[in-house]
Amino acid sequence: MSQPRKIVVLLKGYPRLSETFIAQELLGLERAGLDLVLVSLRRPTDRKRHPVHDEIKAPVHYLPEYLHEEPIRVLRGLFTSFRAPGFATAFSRFLKDLRRDFSRNRFRRFGQAAVLVREWPESADWLHAHFIHTPASVASYASQMLGIPWTVSAHAKDIWTSEDWELAGKLATAHWAVTCTKSGHAHLQTLAAQNRNRVHLSYHGLDLDRFPRFEHARPPRDGSDAAAPVTIISVGRAVPKKGYDVLLRAFAKLPAELHWRFVHAGDGGERPKLQKLADELGIADRTTWLGAVDQKDVLEAYRKADIFALACRITADGDRDGLPNVLVEAASQRLTCVATDISGIPELFEDDVNGLLVPSEDAAALAGALERAIRDPALRERLGQAAEAKVRGSFDHHASISQLKGLFEAGAREAA
Incomplete structure (x- = not known):
């Protein structure tokens, strides 16, 4: 079956602890028989790695993060790309973009694309970008210079913080695009206009081999015993969009007689501010900050x-x-999830069926849902079982890997 000989995957940064879904996808594509080369715009900043990163066999190359730090490399890239068959087209596109976005970042993207063209891996014939903002800009310029197809996986921030004109321009030249929520899919389809059939919905799913069933029964804690507090965990970067300030304020609204503890796993620039807030709210002694894990x-x-x-x-x-x-x-571990009802979260959870959903920014509603879950272990068991069934039935990552492989194969046949 026809498929690209070698796919260059362009990433904003690699490896990253917060982007396990990307690493899982890369490993899945390798195991499905695709030959990958990873190219990152930034070097890693995390001190730890996930085991999945060590299982990925694809070589990793790094472009200049800042052009002034490697001027000779950039000049060589520009000299080589100037002679590329599609340089004039790419440069014209760059100038058009620059008129709308006159910034250092715009120059950097074009310079990185030129370096990528000079250092293009031998026998690679496809370019795929993760994220439709910065990486896709580099990918689109390089694709035009080289005259090879490019595709993109769009996610969340990259969609909703990009200008519509820029998204539309990229969707007009990309061979296809995938995104992971219905709202993102609908938005991109609208911007793609006559190319809307090139935009596909593809949930990341989960490698369930790494998250096998949790076979043990959880103790029926109900918050009444100080020696057995109910443990609430959250995993995520301490950044504004995660709403951890709202979550801490919700904890502070819980009845004083209720016994609970909160564990946060993840790094992020907001963590010192959140730790200070927990202290101000009088809940610091019930809160544990694990950092990056x-x-x-x-x-x-x-x-x-x-x-x-x-x-x-x-x-x-x-x-x-x-x-x-x-x-x-x-959810794969039969945990009851309490979350807000924004973006793609309602595509996984239905309130009071397999989770508890509340409006965003509503600390009182969140506190009410948490109190209900804390006091009722039978409710937690019911919701947790239903959530696990949903994940294991509909969110196995093999489905998304199969879909992506099919898209790459169809694209290769069309480009042949």
Whole structure:
């Protein structure tokens, strides 16, 4: 069956602890027989790696993160790309984009594309970008210079914080695009206009081999015993769109006689501010901040917990989550999930059927849902079982890998 000989996958940064869904997809595509080369716009900043990163065999190359740091490499890239068959087309596109977005980032994207053209891996004949903002800009310019097809996986922030004109321009030249929520899919289809059939909905899913069934019964804790508090866990970067300030305020509204503890796993720039807020709210002694943890430690934390909570929001600049992978992970471990009803979260959970959903920014409603879940272990068991069944029935990552492989194969046949 026809498929690209070698696919260059362009990433914003690699590896990243917060992007296990991308690493899982890369490994799945490798195991499905696709030959990958990873190219990253940034070098890693996380001190830890997930086991999945060590299982990916694809070589990794890094483009200049800042052009002034490697001027000779950039000049060589520009000299080589100037002689590329599609340079004039790409440069014309760059100038058109520059008139709308005159920024250092725009120059950087074109310079990185030129370096990629010069250092293009031998026998590679396809370019795929993860995220439709910065990586897709580099990919579109390089694709035009080289005259090869390019495709893109769009996610959440990259869709909702990008200008419509830029998204429409990229969708007009991309061979196809995938995204992971119905709202993102509908938005991109509208912008793609006559090319709307090139935009596909593809849930990331979960590698259930890494998240096997949790066979043990959780203790029927109900918050009445100080020696056996109900444990609520959340996993995610401490950034505004995760709504951790709202979650902490919800905890502070819980009845004083209720015994609980909160565990947060993840790094992020907002963590010192959140720790200060927990202290101001008088709940610091019930809160544990684990920092960055790998996938194995996350799995263990899920299994020790009674409830998973996430208070996602849409920020003022439009940034938001799609369908946070951590919710899928937690549900796979039969955890009751309490979350907000934004973006793709209602595509996994139905309120009071397999989870508890509340409006975003509503600390009182969130506190009510948490109190209900804390006091009622039977409710937690019912919701947790239903959530696990939904994940294992509809969110196995093999389905998304098969879909992506099919798209790459169809694209290769069309381009032949």
